[in-house]
Amino acid sequence: MKKGLKWGVFSLSQYPDQSFRVEGLESDMKLFELAEALGYDTAWVAEHLFSTYGIVTSTQVIAAAVAQRIKRMRIGTAVVVVPFNHPLRTAADFALVDCLSRGRLNFGIGRAYQPHEFVGLGVPMDQSREMFDEGVELILRAWGEGKITFDGTYWKVPEPIDVLPKPVQLPHPPIYQASISTESFANAAKHGWSVQLAAPFTYRTYREEWIPRLGDELRRYEKALVEHGHDPAKLERMILLPFYCDTDGARARETMRGPVEWFYEKVASHQQTSAGGVVRGYETTMIEGRKAREMGYLAFDKLIEHGACIAGDPQECIDRLKRLKEELGITEFVLWSNMGGMPPVRAENSIRLAWEQVAPFV
Template identity: 35%
Template sequence: MDIGIAYLGASSSSGRAELISTYDDFFGEVRWAEGRGFSGIWITEHHFSTYSASSSPLLLLARAAMLAPSLRVGTSVLVLPLWDPARLVADVSTLDVLTGGRFDLGIGRGYQPHEFLGWGRDVAGSRGRFEESVELMLRLLTEEDVTFSGDHHRVAAPVTVLPRPVQSPHPPVWMAAVSAESVRYAARHGFHLLTPAAQTVGQLAVQSQLMATALRESGRDPAEHRVSTTRYVYCGADARGRDTARREAARQLQFSSLLAGGGTPYGGNHPAVDEVDPVLVEKADELLLAGEPDAVLEQLEQLAGAGVTQVIAGFRYGDMPRELAQRSMELFAGQVLPYTKDIQAEGFWRGGGGSP
């Protein structure tokens, strides 16, 4: 099993100094991660709120790739309906060149209405725009003299986007998918699967099985594809630290739910800790990878049993104190990470159509 590091970039304030400090902390984590055995750095894309200070993930990844030359860098995810496909292909191809072919392209439809409104888009039409963008994006990555006429995008003159990416035929594409329709779409296109932090082990098993079946139906070998999930992590024996992790993970889940409902204004900040829904605290406890190293390894093995081949680990989320997150990261890197290569989901992926 591969373990990446998620950059969530949550901030309790939209102040200039606080956001600059958030970036400084992130690049400090990138330097620390270099050479420790992590597979890569993954950054999300969000706009207009302090849920995540990651409005320009490709720029952040360009610098991260310089600071950690042994790590891959990836997006989890770019909100594809907010992008012009030609602009996106130019940027990701350039980043692939600058990193020497270390870039992973994660894409998704997005889910926060206020982000779509801010860019003059309608979230209700995101599926059609997303699928048309995928079609054009793949052509621009692999073909020359492309023209295109669709419902949302038009390329009137033949264009060849330069530079061409280093990885052939293009950087690995990962797609965020929750619904069965989206999972099948990812399989038909041969994409790797990204699953959200809010899915339980049982839900992940269903997603993985559906993906494996859809890949076989598309004439593809599931063993050549991967399933990734994001998890909040707290590695440590301290009960107080774990309780803090539960509450901060719940806060992150609650803010995400508010944004998904469109009820948070532009520039909205995280709700205060004492306002977090107790039900979400219980849910966060179920979704956390938490406890002493042996317990965390056991939880990773459960994810592998559900078909997960990669975990993108978030060590700092909500208002998690920097020192607490750092202790958790160091313990994880020293006493968990060396053993994760022995955790395999391969048997499930190569199996038949039965339950994992």
């Protein structure tokens, strides 16, 4: 295995059959425990609301649970949706997670993209970027200072208050920004944050050009990091990939086909507003995502062709991952094998085979 390259596993806790939800959550924990025993570096979790797209409604709850089941791996959030909670609650909860895990938290943040979640919470989706910026500023102040006050547009702290506990990691846990748009890469560069990349979403936006377009964004990101006085070598480029490995490549693709098609159908339906319009701040992803669906780019065979989903035998997986590593400078591959109701034993077999016969050769 190449020095410095990290490997993670991801779960969105997707159970199309909700009668399986209790067993499913336990299977997620067992997947993370297996990954730790094998040698993976990070367990990544996410949050979503009001849909079988993902039933983890709180990354702080699931991260705290994971912290008690694994003892070595880091625990990453992909992502904490900043506009959905009071920033002081977010700061306090994740400082607590960092304490419970003895300093193993990777704090991945984003602003969400599914209209029905904003509607359900009564949060203005067209103001999500402004809420994100203000919320993160308040979180970082809560972690890094003693008593604080804050006079923002969305949140106010009129009387001095000390947010406890403080994180174990100083000055704070590593921050990753979920990045698709040019604006998100620019913001991450300004602050000196690592980036979270996700093949499913970048591909929906740029289709067959997703890898070169992502490469362009990353080159601009690195240049901007230097201009803002940050060292790119100290930051991470993590990428999330739908991934399935089997000794038989054709069988791997047939195993992954149903779960991937279920996932993309959910994504396509959940990024539409009830009126069918486009929300300010989401123009590119909404318009291009709709085009990708209408043009047939979300068909499983297209996803495989353009590398947005990796499913194959070990050598096929190695070849795909090597290309991404070389063209994008990836520092951590995060493998997602249990999407869309994939049977737990198959997801476990995939990450085991990937660790033994893929990771050492990438």
